[in-house]
Amino acid sequence: MNQHEFETAVMRMWTTPRIPLSRQTVPVYTSAPRDRIERWMNELAAAGIVELDSDDDGEVLWSVRGAKRS
Numbered sequence: 001m002n003q004h005e006f007e008t009a010v011m012r013m014w015t016t017p018r019i020p021l022s023r024q025t026v027p028v029y030t031s032a033p034r035d036r037i038e039r040w041m042n043e044l045a046a047a048g049i050v051e052l053d054s055d056d057d058g059e060v061l062w063s064v065r066g067a068k069r070s
Helices: 003-015 025-030 034-046
Strands: 050-054 060-064
Touching (some): 003 025, 003 060, 025 034, 034 060
Antiparallel strands (some): 050 060
16 A cells, blocks of 8 residues: 555545544554554645544544545
């Protein structure tokens, strides 16, 4: 998997099944190597595509900016 395929999978994950973008779900849904996910998500955040947040338990969650969920 390359970064473009990863970004496409993340966007599909965000807009289709409404699965939260977390450290647990992104690797399962995208099949991306765990060692690359953090770096690629940071690059998407730096590009303004995703935003980083956390829930009440401190779990990291990402959201896609400007993309409505179904």
